[in-house]
Amino acid sequence: MSDSRRERLDTPRDTRRQIVRRPTVDADAFGVFAESFARYMGTAKFILWMTLFVIVWVAWNVLAPADLRFDEPPFIALTLMLSLQASYAAPLILLAQNRQEQRDKVIAEQDRQANARAHADMEFLAREVASLRMSVGEVATRDFLRSELRGLLGDIEDLQRRETDDETPPTPGETGPRSPA
Structure with missing residues (x-):
């Protein structure tokens, strides 16, 4: 066999x-979408719109003529729609929380490193101040x-x-130079 086609025994084949x-x-x-979706679902605006939607749905299906109603009480279609919305919302919210947790871990690690550097700098400065005091x-x-x-x-x-x-001259009663005191 030629070198290019030779199979090696220590290399498994891709089967x-x-x-x-x-x-x-x-x-x-997808994570950015999940975060924006979770952020929107946590607002009063979303709750108000959802409440308005449910009120309109129930009012239409109770007050409309019988031939125009599409979901009779106990509102099975509404329940299924809200369940579907909740089944998608829960994982998206969890994904957004996981991403936030990862960001928080990175920030906490950066804070820990900054604190360690600041602590080392303070110890260095304390040693320098002590040596200056001794000097x-x-x-x-x-x-x-x-x-x-x-x-x-x-x-x-x-x-x-x-x-x-x-250097002062002697007074008339004195004789000779003055002796040092």
């Missing part, structure tokens, strides 16, 4: 044949420098006073 293709449904588009403890503060400069200024003023006292 399934698809005769009829299954219809594909865009899950996202500041080793650095001279403004008040310390002021007190040292005041002390030095006082020493300079004392030295200047002594020099001026040494």
Whole structure:
């Protein structure tokens, strides 16, 4: 056999044949439809329209002449129609809830990650502030420098006073240079 037609023993043959293709449904588009349908069914507008429809249906089938009535009491056609509507509405509402739950999970995960990053940033900043406090403890503060400069200024003023006292001429009763105090 040639290489292109050679069958390998470790590769299974595809024995399934698809005769009829299954219809594909865009899950996202269907989900968007389900959400919009569920959103509409949860409004007062829908309830008012449905109530009005049922009232008109019942009124027509009770008050209309007998030959124009299409659903006699106990209104079996109305019951079947409402049951059909409910049987489609329930899965659509569940689908919409599942999609919302998935979005909520994604948002919760993003929030958790953001909180973890914020926590790590706060821990980093706390360490930095602690190291700055330790460094500041080793650095001279403004008040310390002021007190040292005041002390030095006082020493300079004392030295200047002594020099001026040494340069003053002796008074008439004194003899010789003044001794330092």
